[in-house]
Amino acid sequence: MSLADDVGWTWSPEETKALISVWSNEQILLKMEQTYRNKHVYSEISERLKDLGVKRTWKQCQNKMKALKWRYRETLRNPSSSRPCPFFSELHEFLAAMPDMPESKETDDEEDNSRPLPLLSLRLLVPPLRLVSAALWQVVQRRDTMDYGLVEEFVTTVLEITPDLMSYREKVQLIMGLRAQLVLELCRSDHSADPETIQPHLSRMRTCIITHREKEIDTEVEASESNFLELVQTLLDDPLEREHFFQEVFPEEFGPVYDTALQTLMWEFLSRLEKLLPTPTFQQTASWLRPAPSMLNECAQSVTQPQPLKTLLQHHRCHGHLFAND
Structure with missing residues (x-):
């Protein structure tokens, strides 16, 4: 039982070659060289593959490209490996000139790439x-x-x-x-x-x-x-x-x-x-609260320290998430 196969991971050699041909396109390479690349780049690759008769989601494209890069780099580091990358020559034509971008720089969505917020x-x-x-x-x-x-x-x-x-x-x-x-x-x-x-x-x-x-x-x-x-x-x-x-x-x-x-x-x-378990609105939450004398104090304990709240609001203000009322 293959874990990878069960989630639709298997690619035929023909499908892999089609992916590499799309990946090596100059416009795609230019977008991939950006500091942060996200879901939209892989979605475009997925759409181009559909034109070639290959139906793959953006996530499957992203995962396959990561796996190919890994195999390519391993073969590059150890050319005498008993398990060389089967598409090394095709990948080498364009990957050799690309910067070695850490995977941590890739994002799946249009994420907020600012400094992480404190846990509090x-x-x-x-x-x-x-x-x-x-x-x-x-x-x-x-x-x-x-x-x-x-x-x-x-x-x-x-x-x-x-x-x-x-x-x-x-x-x-x-x-x-x-x-x-x-x-x-x-x-x-x-x-x-x-x-x-x-x-x-x-x-x-x-x-x-x-x-x-x-x-x-x-x-x-x-x-x-x-x-x-x-x-x-x-x-x-x-x-x-x-x-x-x-x-x-x-x-x-x-x-x-x-x-x-x-x-x-x-x-x-x-x-x-x-x-x-979607996040309820404050109206829904209010309907679930049992009125009690200590209820407000207990709920407010999490905001008794002003600094975490200030940090949160400043973070959202800096990124345009707080708007003044008209």
């Missing part, structure tokens, strides 16, 4: 659940693998209460995908590569399969878990095989393609959760 100020503006969702998204986006356990626990808690938020395959792919990356990261280190450390994580993966299992057993899911357990056991038992795996196999099977597929699933999960 953000807590005044953003509902707690959305703030947690944003923090979880950053963890997955930055690939902070050691924090994937916390992400998986949040996802599991939400899906236990709202099982219809995702399909069975999506649930298992997301939960097992997060936990699998954490397990492999633990296996990478001699200090943490031991059964006592690894077993609790494998047990959570088994629990996930059982908890979300539908009426009929999904043989692909069962086989995927069995293969992963066998892999982990090999990594724990054989140091030489472990070294070979992380040098040669891991970058290909659990590298950028896997990461971006996992990001896509996480994006879907958080987007659906956001739609499920």
Whole structure:
């Protein structure tokens, strides 16, 4: 069972060549050289691909381009690699002249690229659940693998209460995908590569399969878990095989393609959760409050310190989000 394939990641060689031909267009390259590039650039690439008979979303284009750049750079650094980039010559014609822009500079939407707001100020503006969702998204986006356990626990808690938020395959792919990356990261280190450390994580993966299992057993899911357990056991038992795996196999099977597929699933999960729990208006919120003598004091405690509120309002004023009444 391929995590990447299940979220529509697979590209045929012909589709990849079409993407490269659009990507190498002078107008597209000019936009990609800008300090901040966003959803609109990838949307344009998606539209141009449609003219060539290739139907891909802007997000799929963005993910594929990231994966191609990664393979290109790896081949550039290690030309004798056993897994060279299959489209290296085509990519080299235009990527060699492009600045090496860090991925952190790319934005999916027209985001506010100013300095981050202090957490105390953000807590005044953003509902707690959305703030947690944003923090979880950053963890997955930055690939902070050691924090994937916390992400998986949040996802599991939400899906236990709202099982219809995702399909069975999506649930298992997301939960097992997060936990699998954490397990492999633990296996990478001699200090943490031991059964006592690894077993609790494998047990959570088994629990996930059982908890979300539908009426009929999904043989692909069962086989995927069995293969992963066998892999982990090999990594724990054989140091030489472990070294070979992380040098040669891991970058290909659990590298950028896997990461971006996992990001896509996480994006879907958080987007659906956001739609499920939209931010209420103050009128709606007022109707839910139970009148009580201490209610105002309790609600106002979060703004008793004036500086976070001042910082928030100044931030919005500087970016044109505050308007005077006519």
